[in-house]
Amino acid sequence: MSDVLIVAEHRRGEIRDVSYELVTAGRELADATGGDLHLAVVSGDVDEFATRLNLDGVDAIHTVDYGEEFNHDVYAQATCALVDDIDPQFVLMPNSVNGLDYAPAVANRLDLPLVSDAVGMTFDGGLTVTREMYGSKVETTIEVDAERATVTIRGGEWKATDADGDADIAAFDFAPDESAINSTVTGFEEVAGGDVDIADADVLVSVGRGIEDEENIELVEELADALGATLSSSRPIVDNGWLPKNRQVGQSGKVVTPKVYIAVGISGAVQHVAGMKGSETIVAINTDPNAPIFDIADYGVVGDLFEVVPELIDEFQ
Amino acid sequence: MKVLVTVKEVAEVEDDFEIADLDVDPRYLEYDLNEWDEYAVESAVQLAEAADEEVEVVSVTIGPERSEETIRMALAKGVDRAVRVWDDDIEAAEFLDVASKVRLLEAVVAEEDPDIVLSGVQAHDTGFGATGVALADAIGFEWGAVVNALDIEGVLNDGVARVHRELEGGIEELTEIDLPAVLTIQTGINEPRYASLRGIRQAQSKEIAPKTLSDLGLDFSAVESELFLTDMYEPETESDATYFEGDAGEQAAALASALREKGVGAE
Ligand SMILES: Cc1cc2nc3c(=O)[nH]c(=O)nc-3n(C[C@H](O)[C@H](O)[C@H](O)COP(=O)(O)OP(=O)(O)OC[C@H]3O[C@@H](n4cnc5c(N)ncnc54)[C@H](O)[C@@H]3O)c2cc1C
Ligand SMILES: Nc1ncnc2c1ncn2[C@@H]1O[C@H](COP(=O)(O)O)[C@@H](O)[C@H]1O
Numbered sequence: 001m002s003d004v005l006i007v008a009e010h011r012r013g014e015i016r017d018v019s020y021e022l023v024t025a026g027r028e029l030a031d032a033t034g035g036d037l038h039l040a041v042v043s044g045d046v047d048e049f050a051t052r053l054n055l056d057g058v059d060a061i062h063t064v065d066y067g068e069e070f071n072h073d074v075y076a077q078a079t080c081a082l083v084d085d086i087d088p089q090f091v092l093m094p095n096s097v098n099g100l101d102y103a104p105a106v107a108n109r110l111d112l113p114l115v116s117d118a119v120g121m122t123f124d125g126g127l128t129v130t131r132e133m134y135g136s137k138v139e140t141t142i143e144v145d146a147e148r149a150t151v152t153i154r155g156g157e158w159k160a161t162d163a164d165g166d167a168d169i170a171a172f173d174f175a176p177d178e179s180a181i182n183s184t185v186t187g188f189e190e191v192a193g194g195d196v197d198i199a200d201a202d203v204l205v206s207v208g209r210g211i212e213d214e215e216n217i218e219l220v221e222e223l224a225d226a227l228g229a230t231l232s233s234s235r236p237i238v239d240n241g242w243l244p245k246n247r248q249v250g251q252s253g254k255v256v257t258p259k260v261y262i263a264v265g266i267s268g269a270v271q272h273v274a275g276m277k278g279s280e281t282i283v284a285i286n287t288d289p290n291a292p293i294f295d296i297a298d299y300g301v302v303g304d305l306f307e308v309v310p311e312l313i314d315e316f317q
Numbered sequence: 318m319k320v321l322v323t324v325k326e327v328a329e330v331e332d333d334f335e336i337a338d339l340d341v342d343p344r345y346l347e348y349d350l351n352e353w354d355e356y357a358v359e360s361a362v363q364l365a366e367a368a369d370e371e372v373e374v375v376s377v378t379i380g381p382e383r384s385e386e387t388i389r390m391a392l393a394k395g396v397d398r399a400v401r402v403w404d405d406d407i408e409a410a411e412f413l414d415v416a417s418k419v420r421l422l423e424a425v426v427a428e429e430d431p432d433i434v435l436s437g438v439q440a441h442d443t444g445f446g447a448t449g450v451a452l453a454d455a456i457g458f459e460w461g462a463v464v465n466a467l468d469i470e471g472v473l474n475d476g477v478a479r480v481h482r483e484l485e486g487g488i489e490e491l492t493e494i495d496l497p498a499v500l501t502i503q504t505g506i507n508e509p510r511y512a513s514l515r516g517i518r519q520a521q522s523k524e525i526a527p528k529t530l531s532d533l534g535l536d537f538s539a540v541e542s543e544l545f546l547t548d549m550y551e552p553e554t555e556s557d558a559t560y561f562e563g564d565a566g567e568q569a570a571a572l573a574s575a576l577r578e579k580g581v582g583a584e
Contacts, residue, residue, distance in 0.1 A: 011484070070490075072450075072460070095446070097484050100438075100501075101462035104415065104451035113543040114415050116445045128547070134330045134341065134442055139552045142412075146543040182459040182495040191487040203581050227582050239505035252483050260579050281579055283572065284558070288332040290551070299575055300558040301568045311569030316582045 001147075002035030005088040007079055008053055009096055010044055011070065012188065015052060018094040018153070020160035025121065025153050026092050027057035027161070032123035036060060038086050039167070042078045043067040046171075056163035062086075062172040073181040075102040080109050081174055088148075090127065095152035097252075107150040115142050116152045127151075135269055136292040156274065194246035201230035203260045206249055206276070208234040210265015210286065210305055214242045220264055223309050226316040232256065234266045250275035265305050268293025285309070318368065318473075321431035322361040323422065323449070324376045324391050324399075325351040326384035327442040339549050350387045353437025357502040359509040360467060361435050362395035367469045373397050377425045379418055381408065385525055392520035393512035400425055404529035410540035415447045417540045422448070423455045424533035433472060434499040438463050446501075453499035461494045465503040472496065 006026040008019040023039065030037040036059040041049045046063035053061060064078045079102070083091060091110075093103040095117045107114035119139075120130030127144040129151060198204060205224040211217060217237075224231040231247065238248045249256055251271040261279035266272060268284070268291055276282070277296055284297040285305050294300050301308055326348050334345035350358075358376070365372035376391050376399045378384055388399045402421050410417065426434065434456075436449035453460035466481035466489070476496045481489040483503050494500070512520070530536055561571040576582060 011488075072462075076454070097463045097482065100446050101450060101460075101482070104447035104449075105454035105460070107447075108416070108419065108451045108454040114445075114447055114451070115544060116415075116447050131444075132552075133444065133549070134328070135444075137330050137334075137551070138336065138341065138549050140546055141548040143545045143547045144543060145545060149543075183461065184493045185490055186493055187491040189481065189489045189491060191489060227576070229581070235504065241508070251485050253487060255486070260576065260581055283576070290332060290334075294558055295552075295554055295556045297556065297558040299572060300556070300560045301572055302560065303565055303568055307565035308569050308572075311566050312573060315569055315573035 001087055001089055002033040003038055003086060003088040004030040004033065004035055004090045004092065005038045005040060005082060005086055006092045007075070008039060008041045008049065009094045009098060010041070010049055011098075013044065015049060016094070016096065017160060018096055018155045019053060020055070020162065021155065021158040022092055022094060022153060023053070023055050023058060023161040024158040029090060029092070029121055029123055033089055035089060038062060038088060040064065040079065040082050040172075042075055043069065043071070050169045054165050054167050054169065055161045056165045057161060058165045058167040061167045061169045063169065064172050064174050066174060066176060069185050070098050071181065071183065071185060072098070072102040072105065073183060074176055076105040076109065077176045077180070078174055079106045082172060083110060085172070090148065091150045093150065093152045095154050099152050103150060103152045110150070112148050112150050113144055113146050114150045114152070115144065118151050118153045119157045121151065135267060137290055154270065191245055194244055196230060196246065198230055198232040198247060198249065199254050199256050201256070201258050203227055203229035203262075204232045204249075204256060204258045205229045205262045205264065206232040206234065206266060207237055207264050208266030209236045211237070214240070217242055219306075219309055223264075223313050226313045229262070234272050263293050263297075264309065266293055267291050268296065318370060318372045319429065319431045320361045320364055320372060320374045321426065321429055321434045322354070322357050322374060322376050322391070322396065323434065323436040324354045324358065324378045324388060325437070325440045326378065326380045326387040327351040327440055329442070336549050336551070339546055341549075348383065348387065350390050351437050351440050353439060353441070353502060353504060355509045356504050356506050357435040357437050358391050358394055358396060359507045360502055363507065364433075364469055364472060365395070368473050375400065375429055375431070377402065377422060379403065379407070379413070379421055388525055389520045390512065392523045393516040394510055395516065398524040398526070400429070400526050400528055402528045402533065406530055406537040407540050410542065412542045412544050412546050413540065414542040414544040415445050415451050417542050418448055419451045419455050420535065420539040421533065422452050424535055425528070426452070426456050428533070432497050433478070434458065436499060436501050438501045438503050449499050449501035459495050459498040460500065461492055461498065462501045463503050464500045465489065465506045467500065467506065
């Protein structure tokens, strides 16, 4: 009952980074509970995945050889069946788009509490989870007053485990209730390439909701021109149709690593930061001194972009 | 046909704020319709407009009286009527976790008997990102999370929601979901309309039905959570940023020289 179960994630033949981070988070938790760490790998080339996920700290790997790609009905059923079999205390899943497509169903079906988007966990007789609120402006601790629980972990918060391990690998005997699989993945689509690849740029001027109006986009375009930079943006700018999708930086847009990234009126939401934190130098211009973007910035200007940007353009003309 | 859309009033924190006890001091909070739900409302209204038959769009909110202002915004944009769940027991609940909210929403679904439920991907303030999918499982609906394209004709004519689910890294998954279903709607799926003056006027006379736990056949145990929020604090800043002081001109000049050092703007 003190065991921990983690569910790995893969997509189109690739194991996703968060799987390696789950191993670290799961091992830490299992050390605290004094239990074993079980890893489940569901669908796809499970034998190949199991070999690659045979990592330091994993005690047992359970393969569920059913289907190719992620299907939430299969994942939910398989995870619940494994929980029945293994009887773990905690189930850890990724807080990814697919994680959010089955973890809440697992929690509901097993009648377990769910703490999503964990950025930290401690266990001292009971589980305490750290998570953020209000767009990363505050952190909270959530105490779980239950013997068992499900948690989804945020990507990039735990180090990846890459050292090899010697887990027992076994095929899990699983036959899903196919009448309860009522969704079908019919394909994948890559979103618009288009005229520019922001991932190629050395310098990006990136604009966020602080720009307020479509007509103000011109101002940051001017800045980009003056700096010889390429224009990119956060999601709301693309959602509003003010810039095309191929300009979006972040989790569901492009991952960029320019020499200089200048965030203008961008708060620094986790899904945005996921796409630009690898930039060499990060500059943030924002009226809010508490904006999370400043946590990862090298240079900060606390100020109104409508005052600062025109001055900056002047400096380079 | 009936569409139920879940609508949350979210709190946004002002630039400077203080924490009082276990939450941001309400003096520093402003309330608004959750961004993701705004897109869900638009999808629901578009479904109704595209249908030949009568489609009713009902919204449901778990929230105090204050949230009626937010609900009116949804009504002004075309939601036909609203349900608002609240009472003293819910008010007194320590922490409305996903499971608690699902118990309340499940009871509303039982009363309303919708064919499709639209929710947002996440609530901007608490960010659990889980209510829609958990609700689906509780009410025995199929579901799809993070939907950024929806074929309305399929929903109206074929009993199937053909959707795109927006995965990470610019990849979308094409999925067919049998109805009845819960879809969690992602921003950008549509262009939420502005409320017209006429819409705003009409919203004043649309129904917002209040529901208590007992109205829904529940008692306080429905909002007893196993999760407790025990602390809230401003995260220690990990920032080692160099800040440029002075007026805008001085800040820009200092930033410009830092940028030039990095080779920016060099001919
Ligand atoms: C599944 C999922 C995927 C997502 N994928 C992405 C993604 O790929 N990319 C992405 O960016 N987001 C993504 N998001 C959305 C993300 O959560 C945020 O909503 C978004 O990044 C916020 O954009 P923003 O910073 O421009 O806007 P806001 O958060 O609204 O921030 C605006 C900022 O501008 C500042 N500001 C206002 N006025 C001024 C002024 N005059 N001068 C200077 N500063 C000013 C404000 O202080 C504020 O910090 C995703 C969300 C989900 C749930
Ligand atoms: N109090 C609430 N009242 C109505 N709907 C809610 C409430 N909380 C969450 N939801 C719905 O569930 C979605 C996801 O919220 P969450 O799981 O809390 O991040 C939101 O976008 C809403 O559509």
